[in-house]
Structures are given as C-alpha cells and as structure tokens.
Amino acid sequence: MSAGRSELARLTRFGALGAASSATSIAAYGALAPHAPLGWAWGGAYLLGILLTTALSDRVVFAVRARARVRILAFGGYVTVFLIGMSLVWVLQTRAGLAPLLAGAASVVVSAPLNYALGRRLFLQPPAGSEDEVPVDEEHRQQA
Numbered sequence: 001m002s003a004g005r006s007e008l009a010r011l012t013r014f015g016a017l018g019a020a021s022s023a024t025s026i027a028a029y030g031a032l033a034p035h036a037p038l039g040w041a042w043g044g045a046y047l048l049g050i051l052l053t054t055a056l057s058d059r060v061v062f063a064v065r066a067r068a069r070v071r072i073l074a075f076g077g078y079v080t081v082f083l084i085g086m087s088l089v090w091v092l093q094t095r096a097g098l099a100p101l102l103a104g105a106a107s108v109v110v111s112a113p114l115n116y117a118l119g120r121r122l123f124l125q126p127p128a129g130s131e132d133e134v135p136v137d138e139e140h141r142q143q144a
Contacts, residue, residue: 013061014116017053025049050078053115062123070122077118085111 029045036044054075058066066074085107092103 010061010063010120011116014057014119017056017060018112018115021049021053024052046082050075050082053078057119058123061119064123066123074119074122077122078115081111081114081118084114 025045025048027045028048029042032041032044035041054071057074058064058071088110089100089103089107092098092106093100098106
C-alpha cells in the first residue's frame with residue numbers, strides 16, 4: 001500500500017474510533033446525568049471516551065501494539081488536548097461571545113488534528129532509545 005493510501009486508511013480508522021468514542025461518551029453521559037452533577041457526569045463520560053481511545057488507538061488506528069509506557073503518555077496527551085479544547089470553548093463563549101455550537105465546533109477543529117498528531121507521533125515514532133511499539137501487520141514490519 002502506498003504511503004498516501006496508508007495515511008488515508010489511518011485517518012479513516014481515526015475518524016471511526018473518534019465516532020465510537022464520542023458515542024460512548026454521549027451514552028455514558030446520558031446514563032450518569034440523572035444521578036450526578038452535570039459537570040461530573042460529563043467529565044466522567046468524557047474520561048471514559050479518553051480511556052477507550054487510549055486502549056484502542058495503537059492497534060485500531062496505527063496498527064501497532066504499544067507498551068504501557070507509551071499508552072500512559074498517550075492518555076496524558078489526550079487529557080491535555082481535552083483541556084486545551086475546554087479552554088478554547090470557555091474563551092470563545094465567555095470572552096468572544098461565540099454561540100456554544102460554534103465554540104464546540106472550533107474546539108473539535110483544533111482538538112482532532114492534535115489528537116491524531118499525538119497518536120501518530122507516539123505510536124509510529126517511539127521516543128528515542130526505546131522499543132515501545134511492536135508492529136502488528138506486515139506493512140509496518142516492512143517500514144520498521
């Protein structure tokens with residue numbers, strides 16, 4: 001498979017995992033919201049989505065098997081991107097007066113590429129001097 005097609009396949013899998021993670025977070029929020037303060041319900045639901053993404057990104061999106069150290073780095077990175085997105089929503093809504101839907105969309109436009117770049121960096125280019133990823137498909141074995 002060419003590099004361009006391989007990247008497009010990864011982006012497609014990233015989108016599918018993102019949709020599954022979002023659906024999981026929304027469902028969890030629906031289940032938690034009647035029983036907890038809304039901020040806690042959304043925080044817990046979003047955390048569940050981040051855990052799902054962390055658990056599956058290496059194999060599903062990038063076709064590698066990451067070790068625990070890289071998964072921990074990814075989790076921390078995904079939480080950081082979430083906080084960046086939340087900060088952006090807050091600024092756009094409270095300071096710029098943007099409608100919530102537009103502020104949320106702007107957050108997604110910023111967060112999605114950051115999450116993809118983070119995953120690509122961590123799972124396909126392990127930190128220097130480490131052997132943290134094990135390719136799981138033939139294409140990656142040839143590239144490694």
